[in-house]
Amino acid sequence: MVKLATRQLVIDIPARADGVPIDLDLCAGQVWGVLGPNGAGKTTLLHTLAGLREPRRGEVLLDGKPLPSLRRRSVARQLAVIFQDRQDSFPSTVLETAMIGRHPFLAPWDIETAEDVELARNALHRLQLDGLDNRQVSTLSGGERQRLAVATALTQTPRIWLADEPTNHLDLRYQVAVMGLMAEQAAAGRAVLVCLHDINLAARWCDHLLLLYPDGGACWGEAGAMLVPEALERLYGQPLTAAQVNGTRVFVPREVG
């Protein structure tokens, strides 16, 4: 039951060598974490997987069909993206923003039904944004906006989640809540891929990992196999100490003596 797959994929980062072509299968029920230092191409990879950017080589397949051969609308019915940056040039309310998640499901003349509103309200509730329906997005805090972006994706009811640093701006409690939501989605038969900069979140919530190196190198596989201090130290260029807390591996930076 493969959902999103890459075949010999080389993402297009200007002035970088091709590196290792990526062949990964993002399947229902899996949570993939993408780790890598700044500039390794995590966001570019995510945009390429979503079909928003042309790859340099190779292809991305959605249920076996190359992405460019599919209509954007049918892709949007299956795949949601949470971006790091959002533009709000024009004022809009929290509910209006969540409701745009229903766009792929509505014909041009359609007006959102009570059911759509219900979906949006539930999503807002899930992200603990109830009661803010009519607030202007511009008056929200950074963390509230981040949760609103997650709620918008939830309203889109995707089978595949692609999330770029979904825990940005969030305090610990909401980091856990959002990652918990991702895991819950995977458990419900959806596929999730998240770019993260926090190894410990990845270690706690992801079952598969993709490590992206700044020189284009990459390795991927089950989380247990990837979470070895040597690989991660090489990835970040930072000595690490590993420990075991409640059955989860934890990595902390080590002082270089």
Add this chain to the structure above:
Amino acid sequence: MQGRCAAGLLVCLLGLVSPAVFSGESGPCVVDDAERRVCLQAPARRIVSLSPGATELLFAAGAGEWIEGTVRYSDYPAAAKRIPRVGTHSRFDIEKLLALSPDLVVAWISGNPAEQVERLQALGMTVYYSEPRRFEDVSSTLERLGLLAGTTDVARTAIAEFNAAIDELEARYRDADPVPIFYQIWDDPLMTVNDSHLISQAIELCGGRNVFGAADRLVPRLDRESVLAAAPEAIVAGGMGEDDTGWLEAWERFPGFTAVRRGNLFFVPPSYIQRPTPRVAEGSRILCEHLETARGRR
């Protein structure tokens, strides 16, 4: 426009073949300055004039008492000031004009907006397009307006007076020594006229020579330097009003300049010479006297 001309031509041709076609027409017919035939059922009794010049010409042609509406700056003769206004020559109130239900509208080709005049025609008004550019045009316009208003006698008397005045000036200055002059019609920016303009015709009549007569444009814009370089013997200017000589004072800061050294800075009341009306004869007379004065200062 083309369709209308063709139709007019057709009417003319038919007219030549069988005069009976025109038997229904009892009123006057003339050809206006846009080469259109303008015909009335009866002499015009409710006239609207769309330029100060046309108002003056209508009065001179004897039709002044029938002008029901005119535009801003229609100030001559004194009776013109009491005529109701319908706006300015560049934008008039069509509704107001319609309410006057005129039987003749005298329009100004280069001064009125074409769209508005066309709208008047579309509303069924009879429009006479006027654009006098030479002394001869003043006479012929008087003749035609007199015909349309049924005041041919008054118009012909005015024409005779006008022509006599012009002829007299012509005779007196025919052999006079040429005086190079600069005629200033506006101050900022500095503007003059070329030989296609009525003012230049007046200058020629007086034995003067317009130093910018050969310029390309009817109303060229200049800088002071080019006027100094043209070295006119006299400078003649209008002004912001009928007795405003302020523009001439600006030249006095060039005392080495021939026209200034000899004191040949002359004023002509602008409405006497800038409007193509019978008063241009009087304006020309004033101009001629100034040039004669300049000759005396050589």
Add this chain to the structure above:
Amino acid sequence: MPRLFPPLLLLAGIAVAAMLLAVAVGSVSIPVAGLWAVVQGDGDQLHRTVVLELRVPRVLAAFATGGLLAVAGALMQVLLRNPLADPYVLGLSGGAAVGALSAMLLGLGAVMVPGSAFAGALVSTVLVFGIAHGTGSWTPTRLLLTGVVVAAGWGAVVTFMLVIGPTERIPGMLYWLMGDLAYARSPWPAMFVLALACLLIMPLGRSLNVLARGPLQAATLGVAVRPLEWSVYVAASVLTAAAVTTAGAIGFVGLIVPHMLRLLIGSDQRLILPASALAGGTLLVLADTLARTLIAPEQLPVGVITALLGVPTFLYLLYRSR
């Protein structure tokens, strides 16, 4: 969402009231009984001509022009995701002005002026879009900057034409530049374009809402971004060209009307686009009524009134909003 309809009904009501007012007032004072007689198909001949041949076409032309400009402005603002965008800022009206003034300068006659204005607007569109596109892809900032610079260029050409133009043609040219509905020949072409645009663009309202949140977000929500952006740009250009062709260069409507509406009723494009058509039309109908009656029989250019009415209203709303 049924809450779309009350504001639109209210705006439509105001628009109808404004048009009735505009038909009722003018230099010729017509009593209500006289107006009613005209409506019923008889009445005084003068009243009939004034109402049916002068006021009604002019009011319709004013409404259509205002609606076109406001919708074009709203579209441009979404396209560039910049509230400062409007057809004037982007050089469309500059191109139209150069086209129209060329026709006037060459003495091509009043019939050719609208056609040249239309051609000028479209040339400017292609120029701005082509240059902004360049060898790579365009971004809103690049498009806006190109538009502003091209507009400045057209401005210089207009000034040059005014300087070299024959003195007797200057007043007509200036009136055209300030915008004036006395130029409107028939309201029907503009009305037709407005109605067609509303029909074609309104279904895109929700897509535009999504587009307003950025091209990437829009693409992930199933919007074909590039085709949509092209359609919006072409539509805004045609709308502007039709407006400028009808009544010359009237400023401020495209910038101010969508903004006022956003401050009052939010920024859902499904509401903003039809509301812009109604409110823009209403603003111009009222402005034109003032222009032809304020110092009658002398006539003011309507562009002066839209600015005098629009600017303080806009500033007040902006001041109050924060």
